[in-house]
Amino acid sequence: MAKFDRKKLARLSLYALVAVCVIALLYVAIVPRPIAVDEARVIRGTLIEIIRTDAVLRAKTRYTVPAFAEGDIKRVDLKVGDAIKKDQPITELYWDLKYEPVRSPLTGVLSKIYRESAGPIHGGEPIVEVVDPEHLEAVAELLTTDAARVHLGNTAIIHGWGGTETLNARVTRISKAAFTKQSALGVEEERTEVTLDLNAVPASIMSRVGSGFHIEVVIELSRHDHVLKVPAGAVFRDGKNWAVYRNVEHRARSTQVSIGAQGEQETVITSGLSEGETVIVYPGDLIKEGARIKPSANNKL
Numbered sequence: 001m002a003k004f005d006r007k008k009l010a011r012l013s014l015y016a017l018v019a020v021c022v023i024a025l026l027y028v029a030i031v032p033r034p035i036a037v038d039e040a041r042v043i044r045g046t047l048i049e050i051i052r053t054d055a056v057l058r059a060k061t062r063y064t065v066p067a068f069a070e071g072d073i074k075r076v077d078l079k080v081g082d083a084i085k086k087d088q089p090i091t092e093l094y095w096d097l098k099y100e101p102v103r104s105p106l107t108g109v110l111s112k113i114y115r116e117s118a119g120p121i122h123g124g125e126p127i128v129e130v131v132d133p134e135h136l137e138a139v140a141e142l143l144t145t146d147a148a149r150v151h152l153g154n155t156a157i158i159h160g161w162g163g164t165e166t167l168n169a170r171v172t173r174i175s176k177a178a179f180t181k182q183s184a185l186g187v188e189e190e191r192t193e194v195t196l197d198l199n200a201v202p203a204s205i206m207s208r209v210g211s212g213f214h215i216e217v218v219i220e221l222s223r224h225d226h227v228l229k230v231p232a233g234a235v236f237r238d239g240k241n242w243a244v245y246r247n248v249e250h251r252a253r254s255t256q257v258s259i260g261a262q263g264e265q266e267t268v269i270t271s272g273l274s275e276g277e278t279v280i281v282y283p284g285d286l287i288k289e290g291a292r293i294k295p296s297a298n299n300k301l
Helices: 002-030
Strands: 035-041 043-059 062-066 071-073 089-095 098-103 108-113 119-121 126-131 136-143 155-159 167-174 179-182 188-198 214-231 236-238 241-248 251-262 266-271 278-281 293-295
Touching (some): 043 266, 136 214, 188 214
Parallel strands (some): 035 293
Antiparallel strands (some): 035 278, 136 188, 214 266
C-alpha cells in the first residue's frame, strides 16, 4: 500500500511539475516582454531656435562695365577671376573713327564676361562685371516660410567656407520679392533672399575666399533661458495635441504636453512635465499606453 502511494505521489508530482512548466510557458507567450527604449530626462536650460542653410558670399560692390558708345570692340583677353586695377584697360572700342580704351571703374576682380569676342556692339551693352573682393556679404535663399521668422539684426554664425574658423554675421536685409526655384527633388519652392553682413573678417580668411564662394549659415532666431526642455524626438502628435511617453515604474504612460520654442534637437515644454521626469525618445509603433519598457543598450541615462 505504501509502495502504491509512493508511485501515485511521484505521478502527481510529475503532473504538477508539467503544469507549472505549461503555466510558465503560457505566461511568457501571453505577457509581452519589456520593450527596449531610449530615454532622456526633462531638464532645465537654454534653447536656441535657429535656421541652418546654404549660402554664398557676394561682393557688396559690383560694377557692370558697358560699351560707352556703339562701335566695334576688340576681343577681351582677360579671364574670369583675373585681378584688375582701377582705370586698367579691359578692351578697346572703335568709334568716332578711333579706338578708345574701355576701363575698369574700380580695383577688384573680373567676375563675369558678357562679351568676349571682337565685333560690333551696341552702346550700353554689357562687356564685363568687376567686383570688389575685399568687402563681402552673405546671401541665403530661404524658403519664404523661414524668411518670415527672421528679423533684421538677427545674429548668425558662418562656417563651411573651407576653413575651421567660424565667422560672425548679422542680418541686414530681407527681400520682400520672392521667386520660385526648383529643389533638388524637383519640387517648386517659393524663396527669397536674406542678406547678412560679415563682422570683422580676419585678413587671413578674406584672402582665401571671394565672391560666389559657398558657405553654410546658422541664423539665431531666438534664445530662451531657464526653460524646461526635452529632446525633439520625444514629442509627437496625439490628435490635435502634443504628447510624450513618460517612464512610470517601467510602464509607458502617454502624457499630453504644451510646447513652446522648437530647436533642431530640443523642444521647450511649457506644461505637462516636471523637471527630472523621464521620457521616451523616438517611441516606435510598439509603444502603447501601459507597455512594459526597459532601457536600451544605448540608453544614456
